[in-house]
Amino acid sequence: MLFRFKVPSQAREDEVTPRELFLTRRSAIAGGAALMAAGGLPAFPGLAKAATFQVPTTVSPQDPKLDAPTPKESATTYNNFYEFGTGKTDPSERAGSLRTSPWQVVVDGEVAKPMTFGIEDLLKFPLEERVYRLRCVEAWSMVIPWIGFPLAELLKRVEPSWTARYVAFQTLADPAQMPGLRSPVLKWPYTEGLRLDEAMHPLAILSVGMYGEVLPNQNGAPVRLVVPWKYGYKSIKSVVRITLTREQPPTAWNLSQPSEYGFYSNVNPDVDHPRWSQANERRVGEFFRRKTLPFNGYAEEVAGLYKGMDLQKFH
Amino acid sequence: MPSPSRPVTVKAFVSQRLSSRWTKPLVFAAALAPMAWTVWLALTGGLGAEPVAEGVRQSGIWALRFLLLALAITPLRLLSGLSGLARFRRMIGLFAFFYALLHVLAYVGIDQFFDWQAVWRDIVKRPYITVGMGAFLILTALAATSPKSMVRRMGGRAWRGLHKGVFLAGAGACLHYVMLVKGWQPTPFVYAAILLALLGARLLNRAQRPA
Numbered sequence: 001m002l003f004r005f006k007v008p009s010q011a012r013e014d015e016v017t018p019r020e021l022f023l024t025r026r027s028a029i030a031g032g033a034a035l036m037a038a039g040g041l042p043a044f045p046g047l048a049k050a051a052t053f054q055v056p057t058t059v060s061p062q063d064p065k066l067d068a069p070t071p072k073e074s075a076t077t078y079n080n081f082y083e084f085g086t087g088k089t090d091p092s093e094r095a096g097s098l099r100t101s102p103w104q105v106v107v108d109g110e111v112a113k114p115m116t117f118g119i120e121d122l123l124k125f126p127l128e129e130r131v132y133r134l135r136c137v138e139a140w141s142m143v144i145p146w147i148g149f150p151l152a153e154l155l156k157r158v159e160p161s162w163t164a165r166y167v168a169f170q171t172l173a174d175p176a177q178m179p180g181l182r183s184p185v186l187k188w189p190y191t192e193g194l195r196l197d198e199a200m201h202p203l204a205i206l207s208v209g210m211y212g213e214v215l216p217n218q219n220g221a222p223v224r225l226v227v228p229w230k231y232g233y234k235s236i237k238s239v240v241r242i243t244l245t246r247e248q249p250p251t252a253w254n255l256s257q258p259s260e261y262g263f264y265s266n267v268n269p270d271v272d273h274p275r276w277s278q279a280n281e282r283r284v285g286e287f288f289r290r291k292t293l294p295f296n297g298y299a300e301e302v303a304g305l306y307k308g309m310d311l312q313k314f315h
Numbered sequence: 316m317p318s319p320s321r322p323v324t325v326k327a328f329v330s331q332r333l334s335s336r337w338t339k340p341l342v343f344a345a346a347l348a349p350m351a352w353t354v355w356l357a358l359t360g361g362l363g364a365e366p367v368a369e370g371v372r373q374s375g376i377w378a379l380r381f382l383l384l385a386l387a388i389t390p391l392r393l394l395s396g397l398s399g400l401a402r403f404r405r406m407i408g409l410f411a412f413f414y415a416l417l418h419v420l421a422y423v424g425i426d427q428f429f430d431w432q433a434v435w436r437d438i439v440k441r442p443y444i445t446v447g448m449g450a451f452l453i454l455t456a457l458a459a460t461s462p463k464s465m466v467r468r469m470g471g472r473a474w475r476g477l478h479k480g481v482f483l484a485g486a487g488a489c490l491h492y493v494m495l496v497k498g499w500q501p502t503p504f505v506y507a508a509i510l511l512a513l514l515g516a517r518l519l520n521r522a523q524r525p526a
Binding site (some may be wrong): 073075077078082083086088089138140143182185186253256261272274275276279280282284285287288289 | 363364365367368427428431433436437440442443494495496497498499500502
């Protein structure tokens with residue numbers, strides 16, 4: 001077993017981020033100032049400005065040596081967020097133009113109670129830290145300490161109707177804020193989708209922060225999906241709409257190249273992307289490649305969702 | 316040197332510079348600059364979070380740039396009448412091969428760390444790598460036959476025939492680039508358009524020449 005669930009009371013929140021760096025959101029500014037006075041700040045410049053989270057770590061890798069968190073610097077400067085350009089550093093250089101407040105997420109479709117959540121509403125969900133592996137379809141990977149809450153918690157609020165079978169997600173598409181939209185690299189707005197049972201799985205979360213702080217714009221602020229057993233592009237960023245549907249929704253990469261990007265897109269070393277071997281991956285910051293694990297190492301938790309399915313066909 | 320009686324034109328000035336014995340070493344040094352810069356960035360952490368991928372990318376893009384530059388020399392020479400350009404063609408062409416070699420070495424030696432099995436699987440299974448390797452093989456043959464003595468040994472006709480393969484290598488390199496990017500991206504097509512224009516210029520030139 002590669003990782004374990006822990007109940008919040010048993011959480012070791014000092015596993016990833018030094019304990020002294022945890023602050024409550026409400027006292028962020030005061031706390032930041034206090035830390036600065038204590039000289040404990042160098043790792044997080046700008047802390048006084050950024051809201052920080054003091055939340056329990058509920059999921060983390062079984063072997064923290066094998067899956068040590070990726071340096072924050074790497075995770076925030078090596079990004080695929082084509083709304084800001086196709087280069088890896090484009091998002092960190094250009095996403096400053098994204099306005100993340102006010103921000104609304106419309107949740108509608110096959111639900112009893114369609115709702116609109118402001119980002120302030122989302123921050124009221126019981127937040128926790130989840131240290132997940134992230135495997136990009138381009139055969140690189142990271143380990144990221146996310147702050148968020150189970151997507152299931154949000155979906156329960158809107159009461160999915162019995163007709164709902166899928167969940168469709170949509171990213172903001174505002175050319176005024178997102179220079180990459182000028183290029184037809186993908187069909188905008190960016191869309192993603194999950195089967196409802198995948199969306200309800202406890203490992204699927206909506207994330208509002210990482211490394212103890214609010215999400216940087218380039219990482220999908222102010223709220224994004226994180227589905228750790230699927231390739232990174234499934235974890236859609238800067239979400240503005242979540243729609244429960246009867247039919248399998250169209251998804252951006254699948255529309256662009258159906259043969260290369262299936263709807264499910266579960267991490268699978270045995271199903272090669274036509275252009276990249278998926279058998280191994282390079283953990284960002286490391287030299288040697290490592291073997292890619294089925295379902296990105298979360299098989300024990302999620303393989304049951306796909307029982308009886310031909311994963312070669314439904315890739 | 317322009318004779319004192321001729322007016323000193325821009326062309327005469329450039330022509331004079333081209334024939335200077337310092338120009339070739341200067342161009343040689345300039346052609347090494349992209350590698351030097353990339354190595355410097357790699358050593359100082361300037362290649363970003365994934366330096367291996369960036370190194371592979373940079374060497375590949377510079378191979379393509381030098382290949383197009385080598386192919387641009389003859390049309391430039393004919394258009395400008397600067398016959399002194401011709402003596403840089405082989406060197407630029409060899410730099411295209413040099414960067415292509417760095418590209419392949421970075422992929423095989425650093426990215427895959429000499430996992431020959433994985434490399435072979437890539438070559439047979441992934442069309443963009445098949446095409447890229449094909450282009451590299453052609454460039455290798457051209458580089459191996461680049462010394463003047465090889466022209467004599469092969470005979471001018473056979474040599475010229477073989478070296479027409481440079482267009483095939485260029486097409487392969489462009490196709491390799493077009494195939495490897497994700498989504499619809501314009502940059503590889505810009506390189507392909509330049510290659511087509513350079514090929515077009517030659518065909519046009521040939522058509523205008525009396526048979």
